[in-house]
Amino acid sequence: MRILVTGGAGFIGSEFVRATLRDEPGTRVTVLDKLTYSGNLANLDPVAGHPGLRFVHGDTADPLVVDEVTAGQDVVVHFAAETHVDRSIISATDFVRTNVLGTQTLLEAALRHGVSRFVHVSTDEVYGSIERGSWTEETPLAPNVPYAASKAGSDLLALAFHRTLGLDVVVTRCTNNYGHYQFPEKVIPLFVTNLLEGRPVPLYGDGDNRRDWLHVSDHCRAIRLVLERGRPGGVYHIGGGCELTNLELTALLLDACGADWDLVQHVPDRPGHDLRYSLDISKIQRELGYAPAVAFADGLAATVEWYRNNRSWWEPLKHRELAAAIR
Numbered sequence: 001m002r003i004l005v006t007g008g009a010g011f012i013g014s015e016f017v018r019a020t021l022r023d024e025p026g027t028r029v030t031v032l033d034k035l036t037y038s039g040n041l042a043n044l045d046p047v048a049g050h051p052g053l054r055f056v057h058g059d060t061a062d063p064l065v066v067d068e069v070t071a072g073q074d075v076v077v078h079f080a081a082e083t084h085v086d087r088s089i090i091s092a093t094d095f096v097r098t099n100v101l102g103t104q105t106l107l108e109a110a111l112r113h114g115v116s117r118f119v120h121v122s123t124d125e126v127y128g129s130i131e132r133g134s135w136t137e138e139t140p141l142a143p144n145v146p147y148a149a150s151k152a153g154s155d156l157l158a159l160a161f162h163r164t165l166g167l168d169v170v171v172t173r174c175t176n177n178y179g180h181y182q183f184p185e186k187v188i189p190l191f192v193t194n195l196l197e198g199r200p201v202p203l204y205g206d207g208d209n210r211r212d213w214l215h216v217s218d219h220c221r222a223i224r225l226v227l228e229r230g231r232p233g234g235v236y237h238i239g240g241g242c243e244l245t246n247l248e249l250t251a252l253l254l255d256a257c258g259a260d261w262d263l264v265q266h267v268p269d270r271p272g273h274d275l276r277y278s279l280d281i282s283k284i285q286r287e288l289g290y291a292p293a294v295a296f297a298d299g300l301a302a303t304v305e306w307y308r309n310n311r312s313w314w315e316p317l318k319h320r321e322l323a324a325a326i327r
């Protein structure tokens with residue numbers, strides 16, 4: 001099988017590439033990645049030189065490069081996106097360009113080249129916020145922040161390409177991921193790397209916001225199931241069944257890093273901060289036999305250990321970001 005993986009140098013996309021090359025002998029993977037601040041070729045070091053891997057440095061919103069890399073592919077797994085909510089509140093331009101225009105450019109190329117399946121990787125954030133209960137795949141989208149709005153736009157485009165143009169599209173919506181190789185701006189790697197350096201961690205508001213956590217390897221395993229057996233035009237939720245407030249998560253991270261509460265700085269909540277996300281994952285359990293395999297306590301301990309042992313991966317990224325913030 002020939003797979004085009006967009007965003008394959010990012011956190012989740014690189015896990016998918018590493019796992020595919022490890023577990024699916026004979027599969028040929030083309031990665032298309034713009035290498036934005038969160039894309040990192042070092043994430044593919046474990047598979048560098050693998051005969052099944054081709055890397056193309058390019059933009060999903062560039063029709064020429066997209067046309068070239070899509071030709072001859074059997075399937076597309078589309079991860080590439082601008083992903084950090086805080087950045088989308090400062091400026092949404094890159095989010096609309098990459099998440100909406102980039103997705104449309106890929107969908108058109110996939111249609112033109114007769115790709116047999118297009119998996120569009122999305123997020124629970126497209127639904128907005130829910131105080132009680134869980135969203136099903138039929139719940140209407142109601143995004144609050146620009147990141148989520150741009151992802152919702154891309155989901156709807158992908159589904160429209162199925163309904164109107166007949167492209168075999170499947171959409172996945174997943175809860176918060178954690179694990180190795182996550183850029184240290186997202187809460188778990190930000191807190192862990194700060195704590196390992198003895199620096200304070202910023203906790204938004206009272207820390208009441210609730211998220212469900214899933215190990216990145218479970219997410220990628222679920223995407224593989226959807227790629228192989230998901231129903232054309234279907235939407236599949238993927239979750240971890242581990243819901244925590246940010247305050248509870250902070251306590252676990254302090255404990256795992258051997259740090260105290262005096263390193264926690266309460267900072268004003270960000271605008272439009274969704275209180276709670278919760279996905280009903282019974283459809284993917286029932287139809288595809290999915291269940292998360294990594295218990296949160298084990299996954300978190302392994303993640304902290306990875307950041308402890310891989311300072312050479314994250315220190316340059318953090319110091320580059322800090323230098324950019326000072327300029």
Ligand SMILES: NC(=O)c1ccc[n+]([C@@H]2O[C@H](COP(=O)([O-])OP(=O)(O)OC[C@H]3O[C@@H](n4cnc5c(N)ncnc54)[C@H](O)[C@@H]3O)[C@@H](O)[C@H]2O)c1
Nearest residue numbers: 007009010011012033034035036038039059060080081177
């Ligand atoms: N991280 C999570 O918790 C989470 C949860 C649910 C869904 N998702 C979705 O999973 C996908 C991957 O998320 P992630 O956390 O790995 O993100 P990430 O920010 O770590 O990686 C994004 C990758 O996309 C690349 N990219 C960005 N713009 C591009 C463009 N225009 N052309 C080509 N490449 C481009 C970046 O260089 C980077 O390698 C996203 O679509 C995101 O919405 C993420």
